[in-house]
Amino acid sequence: MKNTIRDRIKANKSKQSSQNYMEIIMPKVFLLMASISILVTAGIIYTLMRETVMFFSEVSFTEFITGTEWYPFFGNDPSYGIWPLLSGTFTIALIAMLVAIPIGLAAAIYLSEYASDEKRKVLKPVLEVLAGVPTVVYGLFALTFVTPLLQTFMNDLPIFNALSPGIVVGIMIIPQITSLSQEAMNAVPQSIRDGAYALGATRLEVALKIVIPGSFSGIVSSLVLGLSRAIGETMIVSTAAGSTPNLGFTPTESIQTMTSYIVQVSMGDATFGSTIYYSIYAVGMTLFVFTLTMNILANHVSRRYREVY
Amino acid sequence: MKNKIVSPNEKQISRRITKNKLARGVFFTGTLFGMVVLAALLIRIFTQGIGYLDFEFLTNFASRRPEDAGIKAAIMGTVWIMSITIPVSLILGVGTSIYLEEYAPKNKLTRFIELNLANLAGVPSVVFGLLGLTVFVRLLEMGRSILAGGLTMSLLILPVIVVASKEAIRSIPQEQYEAAYAMGATKWQIIRTVVLPAATPGILTGAILSLSRGVGETASLLMIGAMTFIAYTPTGFLDGFTVLPIQIFSWASRPQAEFQAVAAAGSIVLLIILIVMNSLAILIRNKYSKRY
Amino acid sequence: MNKEENKQSVYSVKDFNLWYGDTHALKDISLEIPEKEVVAIIGPSGCGKSTFIKTLNRMVELVPSVKMDGTIEYEGKNIKDAKVESLRTEVGMVFQKPNPFPKSIYDNIAYGPRIHGIKDKKTLDEVVEKSLKGAALWEEVKDRLSENAFGLSGGQQQRLCIARALAVEPEVILMDEPTSALDPLSTAKVEDLIHELKKNYSIIIVTHNMQQAARISDKTAFFLNGEVIEFDATEKMYSNPRDKRTDDYISGKFG
Numbered sequence: 001m002k003n004t005i006r007d008r009i010k011a012n013k014s015k016q017s018s019q020n021y022m023e024i025i026m027p028k029v030f031l032l033m034a035s036i037s038i039l040v041t042a043g044i045i046y047t048l049m050r051e052t053v054m055f056f057s058e059v060s061f062t063e064f065i066t067g068t069e070w071y072p073f074f075g076n077d078p079s080y081g082i083w084p085l086l087s088g089t090f091t092i093a094l095i096a097m098l099v100a101i102p103i104g105l106a107a108a109i110y111l112s113e114y115a116s117d118e119k120r121k122v123l124k125p126v127l128e129v130l131a132g133v134p135t136v137v138y139g140l141f142a143l144t145f146v147t148p149l150l151q152t153f154m155n156d157l158p159i160f161n162a163l164s165p166g167i168v169v170g171i172m173i174i175p176q177i178t179s180l181s182q183e184a185m186n187a188v189p190q191s192i193r194d195g196a197y198a199l200g201a202t203r204l205e206v207a208l209k210i211v212i213p214g215s216f217s218g219i220v221s222s223l224v225l226g227l228s229r230a231i232g233e234t235m236i237v238s239t240a241a242g243s244t245p246n247l248g249f250t251p252t253e254s255i256q257t258m259t260s261y262i263v264q265v266s267m268g269d270a271t272f273g274s275t276i277y278y279s280i281y282a283v284g285m286t287l288f289v290f291t292l293t294m295n296i297l298a299n300h301v302s303r304r305y306r307e308v309y
Numbered sequence: 310m311k312n313k314i315v316s317p318n319e320k321q322i323s324r325r326i327t328k329n330k331l332a333r334g335v336f337f338t339g340t341l342f343g344m345v346v347l348a349a350l351l352i353r354i355f356t357q358g359i360g361y362l363d364f365e366f367l368t369n370f371a372s373r374r375p376e377d378a379g380i381k382a383a384i385m386g387t388v389w390i391m392s393i394t395i396p397v398s399l400i401l402g403v404g405t406s407i408y409l410e411e412y413a414p415k416n417k418l419t420r421f422i423e424l425n426l427a428n429l430a431g432v433p434s435v436v437f438g439l440l441g442l443t444v445f446v447r448l449l450e451m452g453r454s455i456l457a458g459g460l461t462m463s464l465l466i467l468p469v470i471v472v473a474s475k476e477a478i479r480s481i482p483q484e485q486y487e488a489a490y491a492m493g494a495t496k497w498q499i500i501r502t503v504v505l506p507a508a509t510p511g512i513l514t515g516a517i518l519s520l521s522r523g524v525g526e527t528a529s530l531l532m533i534g535a536m537t538f539i540a541y542t543p544t545g546f547l548d549g550f551t552v553l554p555i556q557i558f559s560w561a562s563r564p565q566a567e568f569q570a571v572a573a574a575g576s577i578v579l580l581i582i583l584i585v586m587n588s589l590a591i592l593i594r595n596k597y598s599k600r601y
Numbered sequence: 602m603n604k605e606e607n608k609q610s611v612y613s614v615k616d617f618n619l620w621y622g623d624t625h626a627l628k629d630i631s632l633e634i635p636e637k638e639v640v641a642i643i644g645p646s647g648c649g650k651s652t653f654i655k656t657l658n659r660m661v662e663l664v665p666s667v668k669m670d671g672t673i674e675y676e677g678k679n680i681k682d683a684k685v686e687s688l689r690t691e692v693g694m695v696f697q698k699p700n701p702f703p704k705s706i707y708d709n710i711a712y713g714p715r716i717h718g719i720k721d722k723k724t725l726d727e728v729v730e731k732s733l734k735g736a737a738l739w740e741e742v743k744d745r746l747s748e749n750a751f752g753l754s755g756g757q758q759q760r761l762c763i764a765r766a767l768a769v770e771p772e773v774i775l776m777d778e779p780t781s782a783l784d785p786l787s788t789a790k791v792e793d794l795i796h797e798l799k800k801n802y803s804i805i806i807v808t809h810n811m812q813q814a815a816r817i818s819d820k821t822a823f824f825l826n827g828e829v830i831e832f833d834a835t836e837k838m839y840s841n842p843r844d845k846r847t848d849d850y851i852s853g854k855f856g
Contacts, residue, residue, distance in 0.1 A: 004724075005714060005719065005724075005728060005768075005769065005770045006690075006691075006769075006770040008718070008719055009690050009714070009717040009718065009719070009769060009770075010687075012717055012718030012719075013684070013686070013687055013690075013717070019495070022497050023495050023496065023497050026497045026500075027408070027412045027497075029404070030404050030405070030407050030408035030411075030412060031408050031412070031413075033400070033401050033404030033405050033408065034404070034405040034408040034409060034413070034422050035422070036401055036405070036467075037405060037422060037425055037426050037429060037467065037468070037471070038421070038422060038425055040429060040440070040464050040467070041425050041428070041429060043440050043444055044432065044436060044437075044439075044440045047439055047440050047443040047444060048436070048439065050443070051439075051443065102339065103339045103342050103343070104339075105339075106335060106336045106338070106339025106340065107336070107339045107340040107342075107343060109336050110333075110336035110337050110339065110340045111340065114333055114336060114337070115340075123340055123343075123344070126343055126344050126347060127343055129347060130343055130346070130347050132521065132522075132525075132583060132587060133347075133350065133525075133580070134524075134525025134526075134527070134554055134579060134583070135525070135527065136525070136527050136554045136555075136557045136558045136561070136576070136579075137350070137354065137525075137557070137576045137579065137580065138350075139558070139561060140354070140557065140561045140569065140572050140573060140576055141350050141353060141354065143561060143569070144353070144357065144561075144569050144573070145349070145350075145353045171343075171346055174342075174343055175343070178343075200317075200322075202325050202326060202328070202329035203329055203333070204325075204328060204329040204332040204333070205325070205329075207332075225431065228431055229431075231433075232431075232432075232433025232434075232435070232436075233433075234433065234434065234435050234527070234528040235527050235528060235554075235558060238558070238562075239558060239561050239562065259433065259435050259528070262435050262438075262439070262532070263435070263528065263531055266438075266531050266532050266534070267531065267537070272447075280439065281439060281443075284435060284436055284439045287433060287435070287436065288432065288433075288436050291431060291432060291433055291436075292428060292431075292432070294431075295427070295428050295431035296428065299424075299427060299428075482700075484696065484698060484700035485700060485702060486663075487660065487663070487696060487700065488696065488700045488701075488702065488762070488765075489702075489712070490660060490663065490689070491658060491660060491689060491693065491694035491696075491766075492689060492690070492693070492712065492713040492716070492765070492766070492769060493685075493686040493687065493688070493689035493690040493713070493716070493717065493769070494686070494716050495686060498716050502712070502715075502716060503702060506703075506704070507702075507703055
């Protein structure tokens with residue numbers, strides 16, 4: 001037996017060719033797979049650029065960038081000024097951030113600095129569930145619960161308005177802000193906190209003067225990411241905000257965002273090759289530029305200003 | 310009695326303590342807000358939709374009359390889409406993470422791939438929909454089909470699966486590799502016989518969570534051309550389709566109040582599906598977490 | 602000295618140098634390691650003993666910044682020339698911290714034979730039993746081979762790792778502080794095992810425990826700052842060391 005195993009292994013080793021083949025091939029296969037992600041980004045950029053260029057052969061760039069009227073469906077004289085869509089998007093984003101930032105940070109501070117382990121075990125899953133609710137369900141919630149609720153003390157609030165979906169988008173973002181900020185706060189070593197406690201500081205003072213400054217880059221990064229998400233949000237707005245492009249900050253009126261416009265056209269019968277068809281790519285390109293910029297910014301802040309312990 | 314420079318007085322201390330208590334209340338309320346909203350949402354959706362949730366709801370197709378509306382086409386559509394998304398995203402995602410964690414040298418290409426993935430994770434789903442529309446539906450002539458939708462969805466959730474798989478692979482301690490190398494195993498053998506088996510629970514958990522995001526995904530499939538009124542179940546991958554969240558959206562957009570209740574009924578089913586999936590993921594995570 | 606020269610050298614190290622980046626970790630090492638004996642490598646922390654033993658089965662190549670110079674011959678052939686996977690089937694290794702795979706006991710032992718192409722169950726069954734007996738673990742686990750290896754105690758896990766190394770029937774077993782993470786009882790069991798094993802295998806063991814080296818080894822090498830200070834029969838080195846530094850280390854003056 002002593003010779004059998006060793007001899008068999010030696011014999012196997014001599015006919016090793018298929019094994020070597022795999023050793024060389026598999027890394028290349030995996031590299032190929034990893035490169036697909038680059039292909040995807042290239043595909044997105046190519047797609048957006050190609051169709052946007054088609055769009056701009058029909059509509060002037062100046063009109064798009066500076067125009068304040070968005071009436072693509074006016075058969076004879078459509079206008080394609082992007083500003084109403086931008087204003088709708090930012091109205092939603094602003095309302096959402098006004099909701100999400102205070103509550104998200106409050107929850108992060110509580111979970112990170114005050115909550116006992118048992119409480120954390122209960123509260124964190126709640127936030128995870130909140131993060132898992134599909135946006136259509138949130139949209140339905142905004143339309144059929146939040147809007148009527150708001151109408152009870154804002155009598156003139158129309159069914160389709162920006163306030164209700166704005167609030168719900170904010171709610172949707174809270175878990176993300178809380179968990180990312182909490183992660184950043186957790187990275188502050190306990191020993192630093194202990195030093196402050198030993199000097200007689202209260203929890204609030206430690207949280208505000210030590211932890212938050214000590215995790216600032218992570219917190220800011222989480223806020224920027226949250227904002228990016230609010231800008232890219234689609235279904236909540238499509239369900240509850242209506243589809244009326246509106247210029248200016250108009251929370252109590254129906255609005256249209258970049259995302260809900262794209263949805264509106266897709267649900268309709270836009271002919272392939274028409275200006276309206278290409279307009280969704282131009283709007284999509286604008287959207288992509290905004291969110292990409294923000295994501296890069298968030299990454300940059302997180303990386304460059306990261307507090308090192 | 311020496312005169313101390315720093316002599317905190319009792320009044321100031323109790324003021325600070327009170328401030329702390331107040332702040333704690335405020336922060337706790339903020340945390341509770343999430344719970345309250347979640348409860349309100351679940352209760353509201355449940356009470357709104359339960360009336361329409363019966364057996365016919367699960368077996369009927371969509372209809373002009375709210376009482377007859379059903380999610381059969383939507384559920385089947387979701388199943389068909391998932392049958393493409395699951396294998397494609399898993400293979401690509403795990404393959405990518407194996408490359409990044411096991412083979413990739415620390416060079417610019419690797420950093421570029423990782424940066425790229427991070428950015429893709431933040432791209433809105435409508436943009437993925439536009440990509441799918443141009444490349445899959447038109448360029449590759451798949452039409453407004455399940456194939457186009459499933460592939461688009463795979464790309465959408467790819468970054469999340471990669472992150473989860475990378476985590477799972479990274480959590481394997483170096484000693485496991487050393488033990489295998491010392492016995493004369495080659496790198497690919499180690500990946501096949503040590504790394505993947507050990508990382509599988511983590512990968513599965515991440516995959517299920519990513520797929521549950523796909524189940525609730527709406528916007529990108531709308532772009533692909535998922536229909537909102539379908540009266541048949543798919544028979545092939547090039548068929549048209551609808552999925553549950555899109556069906557819900559279509560009902561929610563109808564003016565009649567009854568249809569909103571039908572939408573709520575659909576939401577209940579969707580939430581149940583998600584709860585089952587997430588519980589499965591948590592079960593797997595807990596079962597295999599006590600290690601090393 | 603003549604008696605030693607007649608015995609075969611399983612390892613022949615000549616003027617060997619190793620650098621981790623700019624750090625010169627091993628300096629002009631020359632050693633002849635006899636077969637079927639237990640050679641202990643002792644020395645203070647950071648003296649290079651762990652690095653040295655890892656060069657013998659080329660595990661040190663896993664560190665990217667490593668550079669080497671000089672010759673190491675295994676059974677007369679330069680270890681650089683052979684395929685590293687073949688070398689490692691003849692030279693097994695046991696690590697400081699037990700590192701069984703999260704698989705069943707059976708699959709742990711069968712791992713080595715399987716990756717080298719042995720698939721039939723009957724042979725694997727035999728190998729598993731033989732290896733576990735060789736590691737004095739068979740009686741304790743023979744009824745639970747399909748259980749996860751993590752359910753074993755620390756001492757049992759280490760003996761499992763020894764059994765796992767035995768399964769590919771190596772000539773040499775390298776041990777890098779194999780008992781430093783174990784309790785005294787398990788340590789004693791492993792030391793008894795080493796006594797048994799040396800009948801059939803050449804064993805090279807790194808240890809920071811001088812008493813252990815004295816108990817189990819036939820020859821001892823004393824490393825200091827990357828150099829071999831002394832290499833001799835254990836009894837002789839402990840009772841009458843040639844170098845003052847060896848004497849100081851063994852009597853506990855430093856390290």
